[in-house]
Amino acid sequence: MGAAGNVSVIMTCHNEAAFIEQAIRSVTAQTAYGRVSEIIVVNDGSTDQSESILKGLAHEIGKLKILKASGIGPSAARNMALAEASGAFIAVLDGDDIWAPRKLELQLPRLESDDRIGLVYSDFYDFSDAGISDAKLFQVRRYAASDPNLLERFFVRGGPVIPSSTVYRREVFEKAGLFNTELRLAEDSDMVLRIAQDWSIQYVPGGLVYKRRHGRNASRDMAGWEAAAERVAELAMARVPRLAGLQARRKSYRHSKIASAYLSEGLNLEGWRYLLGALRLDPFNRRAYAIAVLALFPSGLRKGVSRWVKRVQAMAAGRGEPKVDEKRV
Template sequence: MPKVTVVIPAYNSIKYLPQTLESVLRQTFTDFEVLIVNDGSSDQIEQWAAQLVDPRVRLISQENQGVSAARNAGIAQAKGEYVAFLDADDLWEPTKLAKQVQCLDSNPEVGLVHTWMFFADEQGKSTGRVLCSDAEGWVWERLAEKNLVACSSVMVRRFCFEWVGTFDPNLKINEDWDLWIRIASRCRFAVIKEALVYYRQLPTSISKNYRVMEAAFHTVIERTFESASLDLQLLKSRSYGHAYLCLAWKALQSADRDYKLAILFQKEALAHYPKIRSSKENLRLSLAIGMMRSFGHNKYAKALGVLYTFRRRLSAKPKLSSAK
């Protein structure tokens, strides 16, 4: 049996999938299987997969049911002691699996280990910004307030799913946050404080569909706090504050770059959690909204390109930022 099962949900992602798979096959740790779950794609993925020669890679095809159901199909057929998730347009550094396996092998009390993450452009090149998280130990309260764990960075013990269930197929967005919260209620977390994942920021990504995302935030937050004790209920308003701040960013990052909607979401965030006004994320958001309003879409996009180039050259140390 393989030590690790890598689950890659794929829906019309053949543009990025070969490079994503190559980043798995380049891992220094080699005792793994890869389950690519074709979620009803129409992009010749089956023809591409038929040409793969590595026996560790297997394609599972199903009718389109969404990313949660696709990941769950992979979990159901996983043979590994540990399960790692990787989105079809993201990439891994070669030592990612090795460092996480060592962590879980050495810390039997840990149920989930994640890593830091690079933000990347469509070509998979780092923008110079890094998602840094120190979420380790018993992290339920911190996760209930804000998602601090990137899905493509996660490795989890397979038996955790027997305790808390798998991804909610009714959630199209924030399904990972919902599961991490449930796992955190039973298990300790660990983090590899090194950026070992590249997350492509694509304007057409479902995570930029802020209307669907708003409903998903509401579902997860209400579910999380419906049985929480009274002393934890104060975290609920903070959770909504972070959620609306995230939505404001998504409004700027979507294809239409709607800064007016971003302002409305920002106001909602401040109404729920006034103290978030002085946070770095809110200050950055205010600057981005100001740039969009002053420069317009095209000049804003060009300014981002210049910023990415500058940041790549100077980013010797990662900076804190919110999860995707």
């Protein structure tokens, strides 16, 4: 186990020559960079200029270590980096994402404040261009160390817990195991569920990571994500049989999310099919009813109404707006 206070940053890179330097420099720009003991990047079979860029950065940045793999996938690449990591805390950053400057400064004290916490995570900005001019804040579901039903809640509702927003206590991997190499999608949700069996997870307010969007749409990715989500559920129920009693609610909640994604793209037939499926699985799914009401508004008004509803829900829950307003990178 690494020395207390040291942070190993693990990164994966697969044909991300256009982004990898910006990602690494967002680590070196951390206000708590002194807490970082090493930056381990697994170059996973890149065929672009990633290797030469990484070699150049390694000459400049003493903490940067480069490992080579041959297209083994994100989970196996993260496990490869974990095997080399020496820090007491493990922070994940994908090769095309960017950290806000105070990310570690804000997250590490919360992780260190309570030995029950195995993982901290935060909100994120979704963006597409290099200048981050189109970044949009997404506030994620907020779980706390004080929640006695964390595992059950996460099984039903999920996150998202964006990998690049996370910092782990090293011990969780010793007990929960490494990232599941069977999964090419949803491996992060699988890991959170395994951690939640024995540890707490803790939300830290604010958009502390910028997640790059690559122009994919819901209809293109949905089949793969749905299959992966079902496999994650199967694995969780095999480990914790009592979760099987929540499977209908879980599927209903997922179907309502899929419906929302389809409807937002104007794919109304697919959206309503999933929405009705959600209500058949769980007639008390309030999210599904809310989506159905929103779907009745003209498409041009839906986003504005949806934002207003979310704002009211946040205020009713006592959440308000994020406390942290990070400067754009």
